[in-house]
Amino acid sequence: MPHNPDKITERLFQAPLKYIQGPSAFRNAGKYLSALGNAPLLICDSVVYNIAGNDLVNNLRMASLNVTYAEFIGEISTQEIDRLTEYARSNHVDFVIGVGGGKTLDCAKVIAETIQTPVASLPTIAATDAPCSAVSVVYTPDGHFDHYKFMKKNPDIVLVDTSIIAKAPARFLASGMGDAIATHIEAKSCKQSVVPWGGLPTEVSGAISEKCEEILLKYGKVAYEANKVHAVTPAFEAVVEANTLLSGLGFESGGVAAAHSIHNGLTAIDALHGLLHGEKVAFGVVVHLILTNAPSSELEKYIEFMLTVDLPVTFELLGIPNVTDEELRAVAKLACSPRETIWSMDIGDSITEDKVFHAIKGADAASREYIRRANWVRAGL
Ligand SMILES: [Zn+2]
DSSP states (O other), X not given: OOSXXXXXXXXXXXXXXXXXXXXXXXXXXXXXXXXXOSSEEEEEOHHHIIIIIHHHHHHHHHTTOOOEEEEOOSOOOHHXXXXXXXXXXXXXXXXXXXXXXXXXXXXXXXHHHHHTOXXXXXESSSOOSXXXXXXXXXXXXXXXXXXEEEOSSOOSEEXXXXXXXXXXXXXXXXXXXXXXHHHHHHHHHTTTXXXXXXXXXXXXXXXXXXXXXXXXXXXXXXXXXXXXXXXXXXXHHXXXXXXXXXXXXXXXXXXXXXXXXXXXXHTTSGGGTTSOHHHHHHHHHHHHHHHTTOOHXXXXXXXXXXXHTTXXXXXXXXXXXXXXXXXXXXXXXXXXXXXXXXXXXXXXXGOOHHHHHHHHHHHHHHHHHHHHHHHHHHTTO
């Protein structure tokens, strides 16, 4: 049974107003961002400020924008949002620019929504879906999940500088690929369910998530290697777009399913807290495929892809080789919490905690066997 309790019949698609990507995007930022106002609040953390923020502020001032800079400190908590919102109000800014990773961009979106101004997302890594989406994840000051904040609209401008993204460690790009490869797999599993903003998926969101996967499978490995030497190649550009734009639009208007519920379930294990979002989603993808009974050839296609970009597909690669059944049952329980996206799958009614527990174990076993066989072939035995 699809997840559509209100019997909604409208299809819904939403997106940012403008997406711009290229190796000189930040240098040309004034040209694009001046369309949103004259006096922006620019927020980024101190690390990002030294890498990109300082130059960006200078570029914007040269384009006659009256920029107010505010440092984003620590966690995207209600307290930090309130502090920066107050700062924005007292400086009479007319739009907000977030520069950095997902948390900074999410924070900028909430501030802009509160003071009712436009917002621009300027990601410095290609690791999350935050830049394009109309949702922010809010945490407690000590870093635990607090709530989702759904915005009335998507960011007005998403500006991606690939020469900045290429300077970040390749692990972030790989993690973004782990998140992005889930997009099509999850969308296919909840075609009949309402998406987070309350409509049914469109044909275009399906096409976008399909294209996202095609790019990752074709160019993911090459882009990952290019990133390691900070090279902006056509493959790198394509994968940054897949991770940021295609995955962002695909998940938001196509639906999210078991892979992300497994990600959330994995937060039950303290030893995994150091992993990036997409690294946990990557393992969740394998569990999702086992749960939906994907044929071996399809399963192995994705396991192979994950391994080529160093994404974890076994307990050992996740760093928990001795995980117990008791811990895995806790993961399954959390993944099956009442508000989880696992229930939006078209097979949602047949899913149980016990089935998810078995799928988690099955995923590890399938990936281990694939690795064993691949090494066996490589060794020529
Ligand atoms: Zn995600």
